[in-house]
Each structure stands twice: as C-alpha cells, then as structure tokens.
Amino acid sequence: xxxxxxxxxxxxxxxxxxxxxxxxxxxxxxxxxxxxxxxxxxxxxxxxxxxxxxxxxxxxxxxxxxxxxxxxxxxxxxxxxxxxxxxxxxxxxxxxxxxxxxxxxxxxxxxxxxxxxxxxxxxxxxxxxxxxxxxxxxxxxxxxxxxxxxxxxxxxxxxxxxxxxxxxxxxxxxxxxxxxxxxxxxxxxxxxxxxxxxxxxxxxxxxxxxxxxxxxxxxxxxxxxxxxxxxxxxxxxxxxxxxxxxxxxxxxxxxxxxxxxxxxxxxxxxxxxxxxxxxxxxxxxxxxxxxxxxxxxxxxxxxxxxxxxxxxxxxxxxxxxxxxxxxxxxxxxxxxx
Amino acid sequence: xxxxxxxxxxxxxxxxxxxxxxxxxxxxxxxxxxxxxxxxxxxxxxxxxxxxxxxxxxxxxxxxxxxxxxxxxxxxxxxxxxxxxxxxxxxxxxxxxxxxxxxxxxxxxxxxxxxxxxxxxxxxxxxxxxxxxxxxxxxxxxxxxxxxxxxxxxxxxxxxxxxxxxxxxxxxxxxxxxxxxxxxxxxxxxxxxxxxxxxxxxxxxxxxxxx
Numbered sequence: 001x002x003x004x005x006x007x008x009x010x011x012x013x014x015x016x017x018x019x020x021x022x023x024x025x026x027x028x029x030x031x032x033x034x035x036x037x038x039x040x041x042x043x044x045x046x047x048x049x050x051x052x053x054x055x056x057x058x059x060x061x062x063x064x065x066x067x068x069x070x071x072x073x074x075x076x077x078x079x080x081x082x083x084x085x086x087x088x089x090x091x092x093x094x095x096x097x098x099x100x101x102x103x104x105x106x107x108x109x110x111x112x113x114x115x116x117x118x119x120x121x122x123x124x125x126x127x128x129x130x131x132x133x134x135x136x137x138x139x140x141x142x143x144x145x146x147x148x149x150x151x152x153x154x155x156x157x158x159x160x161x162x163x164x165x166x167x168x169x170x171x172x173x174x175x176x177x178x179x180x181x182x183x184x185x186x187x188x189x190x191x192x193x194x195x196x197x198x199x200x201x202x203x204x205x206x207x208x209x210x211x212x213x214x215x216x217x218x219x220x221x222x223x224x225x226x227x228x229x230x231x232x233x234x235x236x237x238x239x240x241x242x243x244x245x246x247x248x249x250x251x252x253x254x255x256x257x258x259x260x261x262x263x264x265x266x267x268x269x270x271x272x273x274x275x276x277x278x279x280x281x282x283x284x285x286x287x288x289x290x291x292x293x294x295x296x297x298x299x300x301x302x303x304x305x306x307x308x309x310x311x312x313x314x315x316x317x318x319x320x321x322x323x324x325x326x327x328x329x330x331x332x333x334x335x336x337x
Numbered sequence: 338x339x340x341x342x343x344x345x346x347x348x349x350x351x352x353x354x355x356x357x358x359x360x361x362x363x364x365x366x367x368x369x370x371x372x373x374x375x376x377x378x379x380x381x382x383x384x385x386x387x388x389x390x391x392x393x394x395x396x397x398x399x400x401x402x403x404x405x406x407x408x409x410x411x412x413x414x415x416x417x418x419x420x421x422x423x424x425x426x427x428x429x430x431x432x433x434x435x436x437x438x439x440x441x442x443x444x445x446x447x448x449x450x451x452x453x454x455x456x457x458x459x460x461x462x463x464x465x466x467x468x469x470x471x472x473x474x475x476x477x478x479x480x481x482x483x484x485x486x487x488x489x490x491x492x493x494x495x496x497x498x499x500x501x502x503x504x505x506x507x508x509x510x511x512x513x514x515x516x517x518x519x520x521x522x523x524x525x526x527x528x529x530x531x532x533x534x535x536x537x538x539x540x541x542x543x544x545x546x547x548x
Contacts (some may be wrong), residue, residue: 205395
C-alpha cells in the first residue's frame with residue numbers, strides 16, 4: 001500500500017496498514033533544500049522540490065502547494081510584501097477593499113492568467129508528474145472569511161459584521177466564486193484533495209460563524225465535491241466554539257489546531273469524521289523531546305479514535321529538531337488506526 | 338442629563354454613537370472626565386475582557402467595544418491632558434520587525450487603553466529604533482511587543498538588545514506576547530513579562546508599573 005492508496009483507503013473507511021501522516025510543512029520544506037523562502041512562494045519548481053524532499057525524508061503521505069495566504073489576494077491586485085525568508089504578507093493598510101464600493105467592480109482573476117494562483121496550479125501539475133501515483137497531491141484555497149480578511153483587512157472585516165452585514169455576505173459570495181474557480185483548475189491539474197484554510201474563522205464566535213461563515217464554507221466544500229475533489233479543512237487558532245459547524249461541513253478531513261481538543265471535536269463532529277492534528281507545534285513539536293512528541297501523539301490518537309490522521313496543530317516550525325519530527329512520523333508508522 | 342451609567346452599557350454593547358453622545362452630554366453637564374473613565378469606561382472594558390475570556394465575546398465584539406471606548410476617550414483625553422492628569426502608564430506597543438500580524442496586538446492595545454493606560458500604537462513591523470525613539474520622546478514606561486511567527490520571534494531579542502545599547506532598557510518594562518511565545522522564551526531573552534492572552538496582558542502591565 002503506497003501513501004496515496006493509504007490516505008484514499010482511510011478516507012473511504014477501508015482498512016489501512018498504518019495511520020496516514022499529513023503534517024503541514026512549508027518553511028521547513030524550503031529549508032530542507034536550502035532555498036530562500038521567497039523563491040518557495042514565487043517559483044513552483046522550488047516548492048515542488050522542497051515538498052518532495054521533506055515528504056521523502058520523513059515519509060509523509062502527501063505533498064502540498066500551500067506557501068502563504070496571499071495567492072488569490074495578489075492576483076486580485078492586493079498589495080503584498082515579499083520577504084527573503086518568511087511568508088508573503090498582505091499589507092492591510094493598503095487593503096484592496098478599503099473602499100467597500102470597489103467590490104462592485106472587482107473582477108475574479110483568471111486562475112490560469114500567469115499570476116500567483118497559476119503558479120500554484122503549475123505546482124500541482126509537476127507534483128502529479130513526479131509523485132502523483134505515489135503520494136496524495138493536495139492543492140490549497142483560502143476559505144471565505146480568511147480570503148475576505150485578506151481583501152478587506154482583517155480588523156475592518158471584524159467590525160463589518162455589525163456595521164454592514166450585507167456587504168460581508170456579498171464579499172463572501174465573491175470569494176466563494178473565486179475559490180471555486182481556483183479549486184476547479186487545481187483539480188483539473190490533478191489535485192487529489194484541496195486544503196481549505198480559513199484561519200480567521202477562529203476569531204469569531206459561534207453566532208457569527210453560523211450566520212456568516214459556515215454557509216459559505218459549505219458552498220465551497222459542496223462545490224469542490226461536485227468537481228470530484230476532496231477537502232481538508234484547516235482553521236488556525238482556537239476553534240473550540242465552532243467545532244460542531246466545522247465537523248458538519250462534510251469535509252473529508254478536519255485538521256484541528258492545538259487550542260481545541262480532539263476529544264471535543266470527536267464528540268461534536270459528524271460520525272466518522274476524520275480528524276487530523278493537533279499537538280502544539282511550538283511547545284511540543286519544536287520545544288519538546290522525541291519522548292514527549294510520542295506521548296502527545298498517542299494522546300491525540302486516543303482522543304480522536306480510529307478516524308485519525310497524524311499531524312501537528314498547525315505548520316511544523318522551520319527550526320523543529322529533526323528527531324522530534326521523526327518521533328511524530330514514527331508514531332504513524334508503527335500504529336494502525 | 339443622560340445617566341452616565343449608560344456609558345457603561347454603550348461601551349459593553351459596542352455602541353460608539355451612544356458612547357460619544359453620552360460622554361459629550363455628561364461633560365457638558367459638568368461631570369468630571371476622570372470620573373467617566375474610572376467609574377464607567379474602565380469597568381466596562383473590564384467586563385468586555387471578562388466576557389472575552391469566558392468565550393462570551395470574540396474578536397468582533399471586543400473590537401466594537403474598543404471602538405465605542407475610543408469614541409468617548411477622544412473627547413475625554415484632551416481634557417485630562419490639559420489639566421495634567423497622568424495615565425496609569427504609557428505603553429509603546431507594536432508587532433516586531435518583519436511581522437505584519439496585528440490583530441492580537443490590537444486587542445491588547447484596546448484593553449490596555451480601557452485599563453487607563455496611554456497607548457502609543459506603533460503599528461506593525463516596528464524596528465527597534467522606533468521603540469527607542471518613543472521611550473525617549475514620549476516617556477513610554479512599557480514596551481509591549483507581539484509576534485505571531487516563530488520566524489519573527491527573534492526580533493524581540495534584537496529589540497531588547499537594542500534598548501540596552503541605547504541605554505534605555507532600565508527606563509521601561511518589556512512585555513511580550515503572541516502565539517509562539519512562552520514564559521520560557523520571555524525569560525531567555527530577558528523580557529520582564531509574558532501573557533498568553535489579552536486580558537492577562539492588562540494585569541501584567543498594571544503589575545509592571547506598580548513594581
């Protein structure tokens with residue numbers, strides 16, 4: 001059973017030889033090939049090289065195209081800043097939708113128009129060529145509230161929920177349409193799964209999540225399913241109060257950050273929901289010891305039960321000691337679901 | 338005259354228009370500006386902080402309450418400054434050089450302001466020189482730094498080293514926070530305090546200025 005077969009079988013509820021292993025790595029993957037992170041974000045060949053290297057070094061079951069949250073926003077025309085050795089960032093003080101009226105004239109960029117989205121799609125094509133039969137190829141889209149934050153400015157969007165709910169819904173609808181076009185091209189290029197990162201969802205409470213965010217996340221998930229894709233939902237931060245919603249979107253995988261308990265997610269999510277995560281990537285994985293990592297991985301597995309994929313709560317930090325990451329991987333290698 | 342207690346309700350519910358109107362009316366009626374701050378606004382932001390900690394309020398609710406508080410403070414502060422009233426402390430706050438993630442910093446800044454501190458918000462991507470300048474020119478006695486990324490955390494150490502070099506380290510308490518930060522890291526780099534959340538940061542700052 002190879003990596004791809006393992007993950008697909010696990011998702012389908014069929015027997016697998018061991019727990020699948022899908023931790024998020026970006027800067028660590030880049031560091032492994034000695035590249036600049038700026039190049040990892042801007043040149044798909046560097047990203048592919050880094051991902052394949054890290055996946056083969058540690059035995060991950062997948063490769064992923066995520067490098068930063070600014071692909072779509074950049075193609076829309078948002079001001080972004082490149083750094084030599086950290087992720088691309090969006091300049092909130094120059095947010096594209098500082099004026100709400102701009103939304104009315106904002107065009108959805110062509111994902112194949114030679115921009116940053118296109119770069120991500122090219123990465124999928126190259127992954128497919130290099131490791132597509134062996135490993136899961138995962139693309140990436142931003143979720144509705146994450147992308148809306150990138151376009152409007154996260155601080156402003158937070159008050160828009162009260163000041164102009166109609167605008168927020170219009171903005172989310174725009175985002176969903178854009179992300180579906182991006183997802184479609186990624187699936188056509190060969191992505192087995194689409195990661196949906198909706199980090200800002202952890203900043204809002206259950207009321208706003210249910211009224212504004214969940215319905216658009218659901219549209220996005222359903223749309224990706226209709227294209228034949230699978231979805232891994234990842235929301236950074238404390239999602240304790242929105243677990244029920246996250247677990248009822250119908251995503252193949254719900255990837256949990258460390259601030260919410262897998263045991264709570266297991267209780268609240270739909271039956272059979274695959275959970276992924278969720279040890280603290282800094283205090284446990286980066287600052288801990290291999291013994292501690294093993295112990296916490298076992299606890300995550302215990303809380304999540306058999307519908308579980310091994311990973312950290314969020315991105316594995318760049319300076320994580322290799323022996324700690326190896327301990328996480330060994331846990332997957334030596335345990336059946 | 339509107340009941341100034343309504344100011345408390347306006348801040349807690351995030352109603353900036355009412356907060357400003359009640360404050361203006363109360364001041365016109367001769368209510369002491371400091372009384373408005375101490376009796377209504379500080380307790381209101383305490384309540385907002387409590388609800389935030391109890392997961393009853395989330396970031397949007399906290400931000401609209403902060404906005405309501407600021408609307409009132411904008412008319413109150415010049416009066417306090419004019420008569421020489423001193424804030425609890427003066428905080429220079431910002432995300433460290435290279436880090437553009439400011440929502441956590443903004444929550445802390447708002448709660449500090451609600452706690453009676455004067456907050457000098459330096460924004461994002463703040464180089465050490467900027468903190469030093471504010472210590473020298475505006476007599477900040479607290480430097481509060483935030484970082485969301487493990488890759489930008491080291492700028493906290495660099496900033497503390499720069500404060501030492503500039504001879505201003507002893508003039509301020511340095512407080513740090515952000516998702517990857519721990520007490521151990523704060524100890525390692527010689528910060529005076531760390532809080533894992535925004536509400537704790539206010540208590541920490543109060544302890545720091547009392548020490």
